[in-house]
Amino acid sequence: MPRARIICIGNPYHPADWVGPAVFAELGGMPLGTDVEVVDGGLHGLNLLCLLDGMERVVFADTLLGDDEAPVDIAILEDPVAGHPALSFDHAGGLAFLLQAAPLVQHPLPRMWVVGAPAGADRALARPIARNCLELAHGRAQPH
Amino acid sequence: MGERRIVEVPLNRVEGDLEIRVAVEGGRIVDAWSAGTLYRGFENMLTGRAALDALVVTPRICGICTTTHLNAAAKCLDALTGVTPADNGIRVRNIALLAEHAQSDVRQAILMFMVDFANPAYADHPLFEQARARFEPLRGSSSIETIRETKRLIEVIAILGGQWPHSSFMVPGGVTNLPNTAELTNCRAVTGRFRRWYEKQVLGCSLERWAGVDSLAALECWLEEDPAHADSDLGWLLRLGRAAGLDALGAGCGNFLSYGLADMPADTTVTARGAGPSLVAAGFARGTQVSAFDQAHVGESIGASRYEGYEGLRHPLDGLTRPLPVADDGIRYSYSKAPRYDGAPAETGPLAEAVVGGEPLFTDWVSRRGADALARQVARLVRPARLLPVIDTWLAELVARHDEPFIVNPREKPDGEGFGLVNAARGALGHWARVQRGRIVGYQIITPTAWNGSPRDDNGARGPWEEALVGTPIADEGNPVEAGHVIRSFDPCLVCTVHAFDRRGRGSRFRVGGF
Numbered sequence: 001m002p003r004a005r006i007i008c009i010g011n012p013y014h015p016a017d018w019v020g021p022a023v024f025a026e027l028g029g030m031p032l033g034t035d036v037e038v039v040d041g042g043l044h045g046l047n048l049l050c051l052l053d054g055m056e057r058v059v060f061a062d063t064l065l066g067d068d069e070a071p072v073d074i075a076i077l078e079d080p081v082a083g084h085p086a087l088s089f090d091h092a093g094g095l096a097f098l099l100q101a102a103p104l105v106q107h108p109l110p111r112m113w114v115v116g117a118p119a120g121a122d123r124a125l126a127r128p129i130a131r132n133c134l135e136l137a138h139g140r141a142q143p144h
Numbered sequence: 145m146g147e148r149r150i151v152e153v154p155l156n157r158v159e160g161d162l163e164i165r166v167a168v169e170g171g172r173i174v175d176a177w178s179a180g181t182l183y184r185g186f187e188n189m190l191t192g193r194a195a196l197d198a199l200v201v202t203p204r205i206c207g208i209c210t211t212t213h214l215n216a217a218a219k220c221l222d223a224l225t226g227v228t229p230a231d232n233g234i235r236v237r238n239i240a241l242l243a244e245h246a247q248s249d250v251r252q253a254i255l256m257f258m259v260d261f262a263n264p265a266y267a268d269h270p271l272f273e274q275a276r277a278r279f280e281p282l283r284g285s286s287s288i289e290t291i292r293e294t295k296r297l298i299e300v301i302a303i304l305g306g307q308w309p310h311s312s313f314m315v316p317g318g319v320t321n322l323p324n325t326a327e328l329t330n331c332r333a334v335t336g337r338f339r340r341w342y343e344k345q346v347l348g349c350s351l352e353r354w355a356g357v358d359s360l361a362a363l364e365c366w367l368e369e370d371p372a373h374a375d376s377d378l379g380w381l382l383r384l385g386r387a388a389g390l391d392a393l394g395a396g397c398g399n400f401l402s403y404g405l406a407d408m409p410a411d412t413t414v415t416a417r418g419a420g421p422s423l424v425a426a427g428f429a430r431g432t433q434v435s436a437f438d439q440a441h442v443g444e445s446i447g448a449s450r451y452e453g454y455e456g457l458r459h460p461l462d463g464l465t466r467p468l469p470v471a472d473d474g475i476r477y478s479y480s481k482a483p484r485y486d487g488a489p490a491e492t493g494p495l496a497e498a499v500v501g502g503e504p505l506f507t508d509w510v511s512r513r514g515a516d517a518l519a520r521q522v523a524r525l526v527r528p529a530r531l532l533p534v535i536d537t538w539l540a541e542l543v544a545r546h547d548e549p550f551i552v553n554p555r556e557k558p559d560g561e562g563f564g565l566v567n568a569a570r571g572a573l574g575h576w577a578r579v580q581r582g583r584i585v586g587y588q589i590i591t592p593t594a595w596n597g598s599p600r601d602d603n604g605a606r607g608p609w610e611e612a613l614v615g616t617p618i619a620d621e622g623n624p625v626e627a628g629h630v631i632r633s634f635d636p637c638l639v640c641t642v643h644a645f646d647r648r649g650r651g652s653r654f655r656v657g658g659f
Contacts, residue, residue, distance in 0.1 A: 011204060012204070013186075013189060013201070013204060039309075040309070040310060041309065042204060042210075042309055042310055043204065043206070044210075044309050046251075046291070046295075047208075047298055047308075047309065048309065049291070049295045050295055050296075050298050050299065050302070050308065051308075100282055101282060101291045104282060104288050104291065104292075105288065105291050105292040105295065
């Protein structure tokens with residue numbers, strides 16, 4: 001049984017939302033081991049909550065917004081819940097809603113990270129992002 | 145008469161892809177314009193692809209109604225291949241659909257609609273503190289319980305679809321995944337638990353007791369009959385909604401459209417409501433006068449839409465989706481087209497479904513008072529009361545008839561013209577396709593929010609929620625909660641978006657969608 005999941009978020013039909021689908025494709029060619037499962041999360045937000053069940057670690061791969069003035073290649077966000085007091089709770093609440101809802105209803109709560117890159121980043125980063133996700137999922141690496 | 149002013153209503157909390165402009169005069173909205181701000185383009189994306197690709201591509205249109213888009217695409221392919229699906233395949237499709245509807249209805253009501261009663265605009269109301277304790281986002285008791293319980297209902301779709309998310313189990317002729325009896329029993333346990341929670345928290349009574357509420361007078365008796373009724377989520381909706389005047393807001397265009405929901409298996413103990421081959425009837429109503437539905441009467445106008453290529457109304461099979469890459473000029477102001485039935489705008493959703501289906505409570509409500517924001521929301525919150533028992537019956541029938549086919553393999557390749565119509569949680573969803581030599585040469589999708597949030601048509605007629613906004617009082621233009629109630633009562637969903645994570649903590653989305 002898997003103890004960790006990598007959930008790749010994004011719309012494969014829109015190029016600017018490339019990170020999750022590209023990471024999903026990269027992970028398809030990597031040995032995952034028996035402890036890790038990879039899921040194409042698509043456009044789902046709160047409906048991915050059930051994928052946290054029974055997990056010790058969950059890594060979300062997604063396109064990142066923000067910090068245009070100080071662009072980064074790859075960002076690894078640990079404890080992403082605490083960093084998101086702002087809340088969108090319409091139909092497109094998405095990952096932020098999920099991350100804030102999870103501690104309220106998910107017991108025990110898995111350790112969670114968000115890993116990604118900006119939409120404008122080099123697509124060759126998909127492979128190192130995938131490797132980062134895998135290391136975190138296996139509990140073999142700390143973000144830095 | 146006051147000064148007439150144009151106000152941009154900050155409705156981003158309703159939907160980020162939606163912009164509402166209203167003209168306010170004397171503290172009331174006197175005109176309104178609804179604009180979908182982003183071009184979607186799935187129709188053009190499908191052109192040239194193999195017909196079966198629609199089963200994979202169209203569920204990606206929406207992260208909420210994926211199962212319903214899959215169902216519409218599968219029904220369209222049923223028609224294109226000339227196959228009648230196996231009874232068990234129909235049952236599995238229906239159970240997944242109804243589970244998605246029940247989940248969506250409760251989530252929208254508690255997590256998106258009721259939160260407005262925790263708005264500071266109501267701070268002086270005697271029920272405000274209690275309302276906030278119950279419905280404040282991610283803190284209110286009902287809010288948290290709703291997240292917890294609706295999460296489990298997804299398991300039904302996961303089991304029946306063989307995976308979650310992106311279950312692509314519906315295909316022409318039925319379904320590909322054959323759940324075993326243990327899995328079906330598990331589904332019954334999940335829905336049974338949800339039903340008990342729904343009865344206790346949402347209704348405050350049994351489904352059987354609620355089924356006896358068949359008029360506005362009976363609704364009053366029900367509300368006063370037991371403290372548990374008044375203290376249920378439904379009881380709170382009624383009490384808070386009346387206090388906020390929702391029963392006098394948002395009348396709309398007075399026309400109602402339903403495509404029907406859940407095709408009936410040939411042999412079942414479930415009884416269809418109303419005429420027709422589906423559990424929930426298809427039809428078109430002017431007021432409460434219902435007529436038979438014929439998809440040939442559906443047409444789309446682009447008179448006020450940011451598209452080019454034709455004038456007047458076009459049936460979707462003849463439709464064109466050619467976006468105009470120009471700025472909003474005030475005339476062509478939306479990337480939504482304007483769907484019309486027999487040339488008229490029509491609202492769609494749970495209230496429309498109830499009116500078309502002749503449900504006594506809502507027929508009485510609309511015939512006496514007309515539609516309003518409270519009626520729409522009550523219809524949505526109580527719809528699972530009708531669906532949950534049917535889910536259980538069809539699950540039991542699947543167990544009893546497990547040896548019967550789940551799929552009839554089509555003998556013909558998809559070709560010609562076809563359509564798949566079904567009510568999504570938010571209303572009428574249609575897929576129309578033209579296929580030649582196995583390839584899609586035309587695909588048009590009309591979503592529920594395209595109906596409800598449509599712009600004006602070639603004749604200048606407003607869309608349903610544009611019309612519903614007219615007459616709405618606005619006490620504070622900086623916090624137009626009244627307009628929010630009206631729009632949200634239609635359950636707008638423009639979530640054909642891509643999601644991205646904002647690491648600055650200012651949100652969660654990167655949008656590309658439209659209607």
